[in-house]
Amino acid sequence: DRGDGTLAMTAHVLIVAGSDSSGGAGIVRDVETIAEIGARTCLAVTAVTVQTHEAVKQVEPMPAALVARQMRAALSANPVAAVKIGMLGVAATVEAVAGVLADHPALPAVLDPVLAATSGGSLLADDALAALRESLMPLCLLVTPNIPELAALTGSAPAKDEADLICQGGMLLAAGMPALLVKGGHAAENRATDLLLRLDLPPLRFDAPRLHATMRGTGCMLSSAIAAHLALGEDLEESVWRAKSFVFDKLGSAG
Ligand code: PLP
8 A cells, every 4th residue: 555644544454364266165255254343354375275175185384484574574564453263284484473473462462272173184283282372372373273272282171161172271371371372163052152261351251152054164263353353452352252253244145
């Protein structure tokens, strides 16, 4: 937007994520979501994936140094007010992203700890989990695991109830994570309750009826929507509420 001063000043979200050729998830979803909420986007591509809605056929991680350079260029080119981090693919990329975030401590980052596609294909190397937990997660304002992701991150069996979720979330908070939004959408109940967990604060419940629609990319949408609302100046709780209702409306119209 050179030549258009007003647009150029609009809050940007820096998307750090992978592409999904099917359009169901990844960068396409992130851009659509953030644009619809009214923030602008800039981008660091972490990986190119070949996917249909049924399978992950190929994953090509970008070189980690290229990811970091994209991030630094995006940050210097735009007034970035929040970061959304999705698929990272390999440990070197996790470390590279952490290195850039460490240089921008005031910038709020929302991390969707993507491990696999709904189709089952892996999107994060097994040896990258420790880097995610130890190097990157502590630098993020919010991490948004679902139940299987929380189990993988804590080396636990998948939580069966809310007490399990709070216990597993507590392990990550104790290890230095500022806040977690644990997505209950994969629990076997007819409510979809997400829990916002923070040290020294009671859990906050974000409760919605379970919709019987299925849609890919809801994790991408939720974390992008939270980042967009943070970029527009809302606080964490308000951003989560608004992002939840955004995804709920999309799921409703998909069902
Ligand atoms: N592909 C990419 C590039 C992603 O970033 C993600 C999730 O963030 C997925 C696929 C998984 O999406 P889904 O679980 O909807 O298949």
